[in-house]
Amino acid sequence: MSLNDALAKAKELGGLDVVLINENSDPPVAKIVDYSKFRYEKEKKAKELKKNSKATEIKEVKMSYKIDVHDYGVRIKNASKFISQGNRVKCTVMFKGREVQHDNLGFDLLNRMAEDMTKICIMEGKPKREGRNLSCILSPRPEVTKAVNDKKRADERAKKKNKNLEKEARMKKDDDDDNNDEIVGSMKNEDNDDNIDDDEDGDLGSLDDLLGDDGSDDLFN
Numbered sequence: 457m458s459l460n461d462a463l464a465k466a467k468e469l470g471g472l473d474v475v476l477i478n479e480n481s482d483p484p485v486a487k488i489v490d491y492s493k494f495r496y497e498k499e500k501k502a503k504e505l506k507k508n509s510k511a512t513e514i515k516e517v518k519m520s521y522k523i524d525v526h527d528y529g530v531r532i533k534n535a536s537k538f539i540s541q542g543n544r545v546k547c548t549v550m551f552k553g554r555e556v557q558h559d560n561l562g563f564d565l566l567n568r569m570a571e572d573m574t575k576i577c578i579m580e581g582k583p584k585r586e587g588r589n590l591s592c593i594l595s596p597r598p599e600v601t602k603a604v605n606d607k608k609r610a611d612e613r614a615k616k617k618n619k620n621l622e623k624e625a626r627m628k629k630d631d632d633d634d635n636n637d638e639i640v641g642s643m644k645n646e647d648n649d650d651n652i653d654d655d656e657d658g659d660l661g662s663l664d665d666l667l668g669d670d671g672s673d674d675l676f677n
Contacts, residue, residue, distance in 0.1 A: 516546040542604035562590040
């Protein structure tokens with residue numbers, strides 16, 4: 457479809473827009489859509505992707521090619537913890553002086569580590585030399601990364617839910633306080649009315665005391 461035909465079709469469909477999707481394809485790919493809605497959906501997807509993505513860190517575990525069994529277990533435990541948190545791990549074998557001639561043992565050690573943790577990670581490329589050291593990068597498997605992101609989203613939902621519950625509790629408390637204030641105010645008004653009635657009765661009593669029974673009768677007769 458030519459550009460003119462696409463524009464005419466978009467106008468016919470209710471004043472829609474022709475949006476270029478892929479200009480590098482042959483022929484270029486375009487869509488007839490409402491541009492405002494298209495831009496909103498695109499921004500929404502980008503925001504969701506950014507929200508779900510986890511900024512990974514590169515942790516590092518170092519060791520000698522002559523590492524013993526216990527220390528090797530500690531390195532495996534630490535690397536597994538980092539990977540389970542969604543981080544990448546740099547495994548480094550260090551050589552001192554003439555030890556570098558045993559670099560084949562370093563390659564074997566790094567490959568062994570990758571194999572021992574193959575359920576949760578994969579090795580990026582092959583071990584490479586960095587000066588006197590050998591190193592490799594281990595990355596979490598997709599299912600590990602997904603589990604980390606799912607847990608993060610669940611924690612965010614739980615935090616948001618707790619925040620809403622706290623907000624509702626505060627609003628309920630404020631309403632209860634307002635109701636209590638109204639009740640107290642009403643009780644005070646009733647007490648004031650009673651005091652006024654008592655004062656009026658007291659004034660009449662005082663007048664009778666001053667004039668006496670006969671005096672009051674003479675005054676009003």
